[in-house]
């Protein structure tokens with residue numbers, strides 16, 4: 001193979017050329033530049049690249065192989081030894097001790113990519129590649145290619161009631177990217193603090209802060225974000241997951257939505273709506289529309305393909321108020337050069353042909369059936385627990401009785417090979433208005449349906465051990481619990 005290796009030799013010194021080659025390669029191995037298993041050029045190629053005779057390189061390779069730095073692999077040439085040589089420094093952290101082996105991953109963000117519609121995707125990707133125009137492989141427009149912006153605007157209107165023109169739709173590299181852009185835009189309109197739901201996404205909390213914006217946790221109750229607390233915080237922007245609050249699953253009530261829009265108008269503020277998982281609303285007749293549709297000039301709406309297709313595509317979108325779009329575009333122009341054109345073309349083809357709708361129609365019953373298995377397993381293995389937020393998404397919020405030691409249950413489950421998060425993982429700050437009930441957040445997307453019961457049996461084993469039957473040391477709950485009691489819709493009706 002035509003591998004290239006950047007090294008040089010010097011002819012004006014006494015040291016033999018073969019020794020110089022050895023020293024240069026060993027040095028790169030020692031300081032971690034050449035990693036274990038990295039392929040090296042053939043002796044013929046390296047000799048030609050650095051201008052020495054081939055026998056010099058052959059001698060160097062043979063010597064280093066004898067010392068254990070390199071190894072010859074039959075049929076594929078010479079590579080850096082996969083087993084480190086004693087004395088080699090590694091600063092990569094790859095040798096750090098590993099976490100306990102995890103057999104079942106019940107974390108909420110995990111994705112089962114085996115559902116990815118590979119054949120349909122490949123045909124869209126192929127069509128996109130075959131139809132590339134003269135300019136399609138130069139830098140794309142930073143707001144996204146027009147065909148995709150048009151498809152997105154019509155899809156979001158049709159499915160989520162979003163009111164946006166293609167001209168104010170921006171293609172992003174996922175919601176996190178869009179959120180970062182908004183955070184860098186808000187100071188240009190005099191906003192430097194943003195309210196975030198508590199409990200909520202720790203990742204987003206840190207993202208926001210890394211842009212220089214202040215993130216203020218605002219408690220969430222059964223109807224969504226607490227508006228009194230929001231008003232008291234003095235912010236003029238808030239990030240919400242209205243339809244299916246992350247992670248509690250609470251759906252913002254109609255009254256709260258209206259009051260939130262009034263708040264935004266009163267403070268001349270902005271609502272950022274993260275519509276992260278409503279594609280998996282099981283009863284489509286009850287799926288709440290996006291808040292954006294009620295006031296497109298006050299709401300920045302964002303979503304992505306991460307939950308519906310695959311996070312690795314890194315493709316998302318923003319529907320931006322007309323007056324703010326230019327500022328977001330300017331923020332983007334100073335941070336990146338746009339998203340991958342071929343993926344954008346393929347996604348626009350995917351949407352145009354109705355393949356996303358078809359994919360979601362196929363997935364919803366599968367997730368609903370997983371949900372039913374989770375619910376049965378929770379009832380069987382976690383007696384006394386109540387399930388919240390089961391109308392949508394790919395996770396449930398399971399509240400445990402007050403006396404249960406949540407952290408101990410989570411640790412105990414990990415020792416039994418189940419990785420999951422407790423409610424505390426999502427608590428961004430303590431607040432007396434926040435529910436203090438212990439909870440488990442159970443994601444059922446990345447675990448095989450046939451494994452759900454066994455995984456939850458392990459969680460149940462840990463729960464039985466740590467569900468201390470004595471009265472809660474901290475006394476009774478100060479606040480009510482979150483979300484509505486479980487109600488699983490009978491049919492996974494389709495749009």
Ligand SMILES: Cc1ncc(COP(=O)(O)O)c(C=O)c1O
Nearest residue numbers: 109174175176201246276304306
């Ligand atoms: C609350 C929330 N919103 C949105 C997303 C999607 O983020 P992205 O589109 O950047 O993958 C995630 C991903 O896990 C999430 O947890």
